[in-house]
Amino acid sequence: MEKEKAAETLTKELEQLLRNKMGPLFERYGLDIKELLTPLKWKPVVLIIGNYSSGKSTLINEILGSQIQRTGQAPTDDSFTVLAAAEPGKPEEEVPGSTLVSDERLPFASLRHFGESLLSHMRLKKVADAPILQNCAIIDTPGMLDSVTEKDRGYDYLGVVGELAKLADLIILMFDPHKAGTIKETYQAIRSTLPGSTGEDRVVYVLNRIDECESVSDLLRSYGTLCWNLSQMTGRKDMPRIYLTFAPKEGKAAPIGLETFMNEREELKQTINSAPKMRLNHILQEVDRVVRELGMEIEGMVAFQKRFIDKIKGVFRTWGMVGILAFFFGDLVMKLLTGYPNTPLAGALLAGNLNFEHFLWPIVWALLIVALASLYVQRLLFPKFTKQTLKDLDNLIPLETAYKKNLWNRVKHRIHRLIEEQPRRQILIAHGRYLGKIEQFLNKDLSSFYERV
Ligand SMILES: Nc1nc2c(ncn2[C@@H]2O[C@H](COP(=O)(O)OP(=O)(O)OP(=O)(O)O)[C@@H](O)[C@H]2O)c(=O)[nH]1
Ligand SMILES: [Mg+2]
Structure with a gap:
């Protein structure tokens, strides 16, 4: 609690400083300092992206503790859903995209220029009784399709993902063994919005649904493919950690051979829980990026x-x-x-x-x-x-x-x-x-x- 208070004070001071010292300069060069300030005032954000059916919504439901998001085998969700806590005493509700981007208190104004087609594929769900949402908001995204189908969405999917990635304090990038090699575009979209090498630490890689691998060697093959693809994309010599996870079936023990991976799911959830801690650092990086650009x-x-x-x-x-x-x-x-x-x-x-x-x-x-x-x-x-x-x-x-x-x-x-x-x-x-x-x-x-x- 003490720490959160300190973080809040620091954020406020930073906001004041930005307003006083950078405000006039931003105006001079035709930039809107509000775009930088608004995210400061909102909650920490966790963005979950990845291939369709990689288990994004399933993971979110697990974290929230109830079936909020629809799940299914084929591409299920074609919308961006912001999940945030309902105000105390108020009922759960859904806010449409058009309201979302015009609410001055929310950091989504920059999405407006992606057009009607996006707005009709965007919403905010206010959820009651999900403790994690007291400290952060989670964004569920439509699954990444292959790049050909991507063009039919009616809006710039990668652009939107990039914009949200700028906002997010933690980005979960999810793959599954069936499609470990097809996420190049998604990765590029986020990479281009991260400031220098420092943004890397905000991205968490997950290979999900590993329970569907038929054998350990099958799992290793998928893991290898993913590593190879990641190194191609990041250009990094070192491999970031990849969480190997699967959704536990209720009341059932882990499938044989996967007992050792049971912990990884828990660790992933803890990482998501710690998103608020990463916030201050992210804010500073973001301010640093925008001011350096100017x-x-x-x-x-x-x-x-x-x-x-x-x-x-x-x-x-x-x-x-x-x-x-x-x-x-x-x-x-x-x-x-x-x-x-x-x-x-x-x-x-x-x-x-x-x-x-x-x-x-x-x-x-x-x-x-x-x-x-x-x-x-x-x-x-x-x-x-x-x-x-x-x-x-x-x-x-x-x-x-x-x-x-x-x-x-x-x-x-x-x-x-x-x-x-x-x-x-x-x-x-x-x-x-x-x-x-x-x-x-x-x-x-x-x-x-x-x-x-
Ligand atoms: N075996 C297995 N099935 C899973 C796992 N996670 C999710 N599923 C199933 O996979 C299907 C897709 O899961 P979703 O959570 O809907 O996937 P998604 O990434 O949200 O998919 P889109 O919204 O379409 O992009 C559902 O039928 C889930 O029940 C897992 O770890 N193991
Ligand atoms: Mg989904």
């Missing part, structure tokens, strides 16, 4: 600005020269061509009888050159510069590390949008100062939070 975006804008200033320096040099020449000799040329004015500036200088009148035409000439130069910059140079920058955006800043490349890939569409939509404005913003603020936030403020966790 930092990269600003770095891009700093580079854009600097490149333009370098270009402008060149313009100053050439057009400045022309301006000076025009100032001193513009009226002389005029006199040669038209006979007017009587004494040009150069003549007056040589004769030593300079007065105010002699400056009139030189100033006009100089101003004309300034006007021409600015017309050139605005009409020709700047549009061309912007176009070229957008075309060659990947070379805007040096991307020395794989980490930086990855970060860049996630934000470059935002940089593209800023440059495309308001290029002039971006030149005038003090991006460098904002970048300094981001660095200070990451190195000082956020680090101190990590130390406290």
Whole structure:
């Protein structure tokens, strides 16, 4: 209890800090800080994904202690179901997807843009008498089909899974021995949303329904296939732990040969129970990710600005020269061509009888050159510069590390949008100062939070 209080205080402080220090920056760059803040205010989330019929809903029912979710052999569930505790004294109820995404208190607003088709396949079930839901919410998902059938869903399944994975404090990835090799897409969807290597620890791998293996060697074969597939997908040299589990049949002992695996199911359930503990870490990772992404975006804008200033320096040099020449000799040329004015500036200088009148035409000439130069910059140079920058955006800043490349890939569409939509404005913003603020936030403020966790 004490620990939960401390976590709550820490979350509140973090929220305040984000609002004060990052709020104005987010606004400046057209981001919504609410997207970051709302999940802070909601419960820890456990996301369960995997192949169809791998036993996701069965596991959930087991944890909740009652038959809340429908189970069955064929693809059974085609909906995303958020399971949360019913408010004390209130009846159980179901909330449709459309209400779910427009409730400001819930962290699902970002799912709205996946369209009607998703919303009709989404709901919140408020469940009474399930102790685990006091501390967290569980999300049951439609089973992953093969990638061909995946296209018929009417919404971007992988996109939705990715979005939910960002939100989740714990992600259970479930396979079964029949389909241990078909989850590549699902994995990629989550992987791309996890921050660097740190997000890995939020994913738990489960090989379920092992009671259906005919023999130990059959089980080993499935396990081997899964390991191989995982290593292909994660690119990791070390194998993460894979829980080997099956749903116990009520009142029946474990099938012969599987007695040793009885504990794994219990351990898995304990891991799920501990999701709230992983929350603080996840929140910090998430804040870290979003702020670093913004930092990269600003770095891009700093580079854009600097490149333009370098270009402008060149313009100053050439057009400045022309301006000076025009100032001193513009009226002389005029006199040669038209006979007017009587004494040009150069003549007056040589004769030593300079007065105010002699400056009139030189100033006009100089101003004309300034006007021409600015017309050139605005009409020709700047549009061309912007176009070229957008075309060659990947070379805007040096991307020395794989980490930086990855970060860049996630934000470059935002940089593209800023440059495309308001290029002039971006030149005038003090991006460098904002970048300094981001660095200070990451190195000082956020680090101190990590130390406290
Ligand atoms: N033998 C065995 N059967 C299981 C196990 N877990 C689940 N089942 C059965 O497998 C079928 C599918 O289980 P579900 O829990 O509906 O699977 P799901 O992953 O929710 O499936 P979808 O919602 O369709 O994606 C059901 O008939 C379950 O009774 C298990 O560990 N062993
Ligand atoms: Mg199900």
